[in-house]
Amino acid sequence: MLNAELSTDMDRITQLQDAILDLLTITSTSIDYITKRTEFEQTSNKIPTTLQTPHAANRAEYKASIETFVNDIVRRSKDIKKLIENLPKKDESSHRATRLSELQKELKVANEEYKVALAQSEELLVELQLALDQALGDDSFDLNLPKQNLTMTDTADISVDDNNDGSVMTR
Structure with a gap:
């Protein structure tokens, strides 16, 4: 707004x-x-136009x-x-100041909500990492590392068997 x-x-x-x-x-x-x-026009017959x-x-x-x-x-x-x-107009400035103050309060509330949501998402990430560790049986995963993006190569090496029987091998 x-x-x-x-x-x-x-x-x-x-x-x-x-x-x-x-x-x-x-x-x-x-x-x-x-x-x-x-x-230029001649204004008087007595004065000639020279310019x-x-x-x-x-x-x-x-x-x-x-x-x-x-x-x-x-x-x-x-x-x-x-x-x-x-x-x-000048008299509208008090209305604008009030509106600006309201918007600043709304911004603070939204910022706090964002911080809470961010903390929740970080907790969910840790839970997800734990669940993946348990599901894949990988004990080497360190939860104290800074936030990281998980890919399949981070947790295990997975490859499809070349026998074309659809089997999956995990290392």
Whole structure:
């Protein structure tokens, strides 16, 4: 449950970060376009136009591009506003702290249950090793060794007789 809660919040933060980066990119691109593609106009008959822009866009294309930039900036700003509204509120932090505390308690209980189950499985392993020792008549098996995986070669050498009569030989 905690992972889902954290991933949701982190996802929101990541989305917000991406949206802000998109907005900054759109704004930067808009400013670059406006400054490099504008066509200077004469504002007064007394002042001549002396600057020319080599890659200036025509008026219709320029206005359409500005309109597109404005729409993109407004749309992305609204997206950012929605993302901010969906971020966790400060008053939710006490609820989250309580939930985190509950999850930590559950984790401790689960850890204790795991330790008990592990101890039981180790006891069962020892019992199984004893039973195999008795069943196979192998007295050389040492129970004080650390946990080990039993295979047929650990307990006895078993082979099928080559007479094809199905007999089994044990050494």
